[in-house]
Structures are given as C-alpha cells and as structure tokens.
Amino acid sequence: MKASSVFFVSGALVFALGGALLGSALLTPEPPLPPKVVKEVVPPKPSYRSVLVASKALKPGDFMDASSLEWQQAEKAYSENTFFLKGVDEKSQLYGATVTQPILAGTVLESDLLVSPGEPGFIASVLKPGMRAVAIPADVVTSNAGLVAGGDRVDVILSLKRDYEQGSGSNPLATIELPKLASQTLLRNVRVLALNDMVETFVRDKNKKQKPEAKQRKSYETVTLEVLPKDVERLTVAREIGVLQLALRSVQGQPLSAGDGVAEESQDSVTTLGQVTDIYDSFKPKKSAETTSVMMFRGESQATTEFMN
Numbered sequence: 001m002k003a004s005s006v007f008f009v010s011g012a013l014v015f016a017l018g019g020a021l022l023g024s025a026l027l028t029p030e031p032p033l034p035p036k037v038v039k040e041v042v043p044p045k046p047s048y049r050s051v052l053v054a055s056k057a058l059k060p061g062d063f064m065d066a067s068s069l070e071w072q073q074a075e076k077a078y079s080e081n082t083f084f085l086k087g088v089d090e091k092s093q094l095y096g097a098t099v100t101q102p103i104l105a106g107t108v109l110e111s112d113l114l115v116s117p118g119e120p121g122f123i124a125s126v127l128k129p130g131m132r133a134v135a136i137p138a139d140v141v142t143s144n145a146g147l148v149a150g151g152d153r154v155d156v157i158l159s160l161k162r163d164y165e166q167g168s169g170s171n172p173l174a175t176i177e178l179p180k181l182a183s184q185t186l187l188r189n190v191r192v193l194a195l196n197d198m199v200e201t202f203v204r205d206k207n208k209k210q211k212p213e214a215k216q217r218k219s220y221e222t223v224t225l226e227v228l229p230k231d232v233e234r235l236t237v238a239r240e241i242g243v244l245q246l247a248l249r250s251v252q253g254q255p256l257s258a259g260d261g262v263a264e265e266s267q268d269s270v271t272t273l274g275q276v277t278d279i280y281d282s283f284k285p286k287k288s289a290e291t292t293s294v295m296m297f298r299g300e301s302q303a304t305t306e307f308m309n
Helices: 003-027 122-126 229-241 279-283
Strands: 051-054 069-072 132-137 153-162 180-195 222-227 243-248 291-298 301-308
Touching: 122 180, 132 229, 153 229, 180 229, 180 243, 222 229, 229 243
Parallel strands: none
Antiparallel strands: 051 069, 132 222, 153 180, 153 243, 180 222, 291 301
C-alpha cells in the first residue's frame, strides 16, 4: 500500500473517532445541578422595656426601699400608664410606698396596687390589723419641739391641771392650797403615724446625695397615733380633762409588749405634785404643838393641866 493511502486512512479514522466522541459529548445530558440549601431567616425577637417587679413578698404596711424592687426583662409590652418601665420610671419613685394587698416575689407592680405617703388610703394601708388611728391635739411642747416624726415610738402621758384656790385672808400664803396637779403614763410604745397631714417614712435613695438644708422647726396641731380600739376611747376622754404629752422613745429600746411593737397600756400609778416637790410645804404655817387638857381634882380644889402629845 502506498504511503499516501495509509495517511489518508489514518486521518479518516482520527476524524471519525473525534466526531464520535464529539457527538457522544453533545448527546450526553448535563448532570443535574445540586439542590440549593435555603436557610430559614428567623425574624429578630422583639425587645421590650424592663418592667419593675417585687423582689420579695410584700404586705400592707411594708415600706418599699431598694431591696424591695428590681428590674426584670419583659417578654411582652406593658403600658407605661399602668406599669413602671425602665427608662421611663425610677425605682426611687416608689421608696416609702406600700401595697394595698399582699403580693408575692416576682409580681409585676401596677400603680393600682401601690399607695404613697400623702395619698388617700395610705394610713389605712399602713395600720396593722386590728389597730386604729387616732389624732390627739399637740403643740410645740407636747410634740417635743417638733422632734417627733412619723414612725417614731412614744409614750403618752396625761397631765391633769386645775387652778388652785387661794384663801381670802390678809396672808394668802398662809391659806394656800396645794394645786391639783397630777400625771400618769397612759400608753407606752405607741407608733406615730402622722403629724398634721404629713406622713414621713424616711426611706431614702442611697445613691442620691442628701444636701443638708437648714429648715425651721415646725409645730404641729395634731399627732396621729396607732393604738388598740379600747385605747381610742381612753385617749378621747383623756384629752378632754388634761394635756397629752408625748415622750420620745429610743430606737434601740426593745418593745415592751409581746405584740412586736403594739402599743401597751401602762399600769403606772398617778404622780401628784406632793410626790414631785416639797416646795409648797414651805408656804404652810408651822403647826403648833398639840396638847391635851386634863382637869385634876384635889379635894374641893380643881386645876387644869395641859400635856403635850
């Protein structure tokens, strides 16, 4: 075979093989694309303002302070008209307030559940069960020059004063009578609730600096006390016959009664002026020595002899 024929046949075979391969490649379907993985987009969780809750169980009469309140992340929206929200309200707004009904720790605080000093119903919420609030007259002296404050413990003393009667002789001191002055402690360990219409709880924000301010001492016309029902009657009568004096008690003193600070009736005896001072005795004339007359008979004669007692 000629060389040209060999080259021709070889070229034809190469072209045929190439065409076959090309046709096979063109006829073979493309492999399917891998499925696209679609990631689920989670919408961002809505963020709500923290809400104020009770950090411990509270009952009426418990004054709120920093240890009673805490912020808690809210899981839903709360109305700022009813609840206390962080960024809108401050915890210090509730210092000194009390609840109108018992609540558990973690309870979301509502404005309807709270009452602050000076608001209607505060005294009724602060009163212990079975106790009564009674107002007695006071002045700058009987209220210890305004040093008595809400929450203090005092003793209530009745002072009876009557004008003494003086003789009409030429020497008044010779016939002077002892003035009818007497006093008695009626109640001990009584809690002061208010002075006039002011109620102070003295719960302060420790983070807030208190600037000392010089203020004038106030005198009070009434002092409201927390007493037992029967003591209301005693004080009502006592204020009609004398002056009621308040004696401030030490904060370090232990309650005298078994009721954990409940007012206690006093069994003290009455203190009269004669037990306090002997000054009026010096005004009285000295008594002459008393004598006893004895009539003696000697026969027909008789004589009277006086003997000193």
